[in-house]
Amino acid sequence: MxxxxxxxxxxxxxxxxxxxxxxxxxxxxxxxxxxxxxxxxxxxxxxxxxxxxxxxxxxxxxxxxxxxxxxxxxxxxxxxxxxxxxxxxxxxxxxxxxxxxxxxxxxxxxxxxxxxxxxxxxxxxxxxxxxxxxxxxxxxxxxxxxxxxxxxxxxxxxxxxxxxxxxxxxxxxxxxxxxxxxxxxxxxxxxxxxxxxxxxxxxxxxxxxxxxxxxxxxxxxxxxxxxxxxxxxxxxxxxxxxxxxxxAGQRYQAMSWSAVMQLLNQFYCDTKAAYPSRFLGNRVKQWLFYLQMHYPEAKVLFETIKRYRQAQEFEAVLGLPLASAAYE
Ligand SMILES: Cc1cc2nc3c(=O)[nH]c(=O)nc-3n(C[C@H](O)[C@H](O)[C@H](O)COP(=O)(O)O)c2cc1C
CATH class of the missing domain: 3.20.20.70 (Aldolase class I)
Structure with a gap:
């Protein structure tokens, strides 16, 4: 397969x-x-x-x-x-x-x-x-x-x-x-x-x-x-x-929300330099739009960040305190 x-x-x-x-x-x-x-x-x-x-x-x-x-x-x-x-x-x-x-x-x-x-x-x-x-x-x-x-x-x-x-x-x-x-x-x-x-x-x-x-x-x-x-x-x-x-008939432990948060964190870092700063965080918001279909936590996070524009705002919720200083 x-x-x-x-x-x-x-x-x-x-x-x-x-x-x-x-x-x-x-x-x-x-x-x-x-x-x-x-x-x-x-x-x-x-x-x-x-x-x-x-x-x-x-x-x-x-x-x-x-x-x-x-x-x-x-x-x-x-x-x-x-x-x-x-x-x-x-x-x-x-x-x-x-x-x-x-x-x-x-x-x-x-x-x-x-x-x-x-x-x-x-x-x-x-x-x-x-x-x-x-x-x-x-x-x-x-x-x-x-x-x-x-x-x-x-x-x-x-x-x-x-x-x-x-x-x-x-x-x-x-x-x-x-x-x-x-x-x-x-x-x-x-x-x-x-x-x-x-x-x-x-x-x-x-x-x-x-x-x-x-x-x-x-x-x-x-x-x-x-x-x-x-x-x-x-x-x-x-x-x-x-x-x-x-x-394969194997048991599997589905991915936890905290593991997804780490991926979101990684994705934010990977994408932030790839777009002009006015689009900062848009890719993360887009992914959250899909993730909320599966994880209720994603809906809450999406509602929290949907109007965010600043790196510090995103990085505070994504748990990236060190990255903000480097980006600003
Ligand atoms: C936003 C979006 C963009 C898409 N772009 C492409 C594309 O570039 N090429 C393509 O063959 N299919 C494209 N598709 C179709 C998907 O590859 C897929 O066939 C469709 O979403 C159905 O599969 P799914 O139910 O697993 O999402 C796109 C679908 C969506 C929702």
Missing amino acids: RIFLAPMEGVIDHHFRTLYSAIGGVDICVSEFIRVNDVAVSKKVFLRDCPELQHASFHQQRFSATPNGTPLRVQLLGSNPETIAASAVTAVNLGASAIDLNFGCPAKTVNKSRGGAVLLKDPQLVGEIVRQVRAAVPSERPVTAKIRLGFEDRSLYMDNALAIAEGGATELCVHARSRADGYHPPAYWSYIKKIVEEVSLPVIANGEVWTVDDWRRCREQTGCQDVMLGRGLIACPDLALQIKAAA
């Missing part, structure tokens, strides 16, 4: 990938989407968005990975097969462990410029993008795809899955909802099972796995061994470890 850390634009960046791969349980990370227009993406953009690529050559396998060696796949989004393929080659030459193609983003601005979920209306184009990227990227580097079940409805889910398989993809991640379904529960896991039965590709199940019980039901209903976790893992930092323990 493999557990993937989902790509989440504006949420799961390299800071989060580093933190989460260190917590454990995550086997593979996927970058936030990188947009490809009619010009291929430059090295500079890849290195900015996926700093893990800078260290690709330090890892034994010589591919992009977080500092503890968890492989990073680079996700591309666009509709021009030639420039996506050229961008994929650049990413692979920089050391991307795999290329993932985004056919699921629901954002209006992205869909308007023919990227993400809107492409699911055109399985032929989806297949062509996969085919050209597969042809351009050395065969030892996986080319994978991530789809939703459709755009306005779920009628083309199988056509898209088949087109991706015929295009030569290595594996397929399915977020079990159409764009029209948004992020509203439920996720329609039974569609994933049909894909698993029809398509000869390894399939990764995704959508609405918040607990070990959700994972059990998802596995039963999809038949998938592999799962991708997004919001559930952000809300519960050791969910991947809990699932791994459950899969």
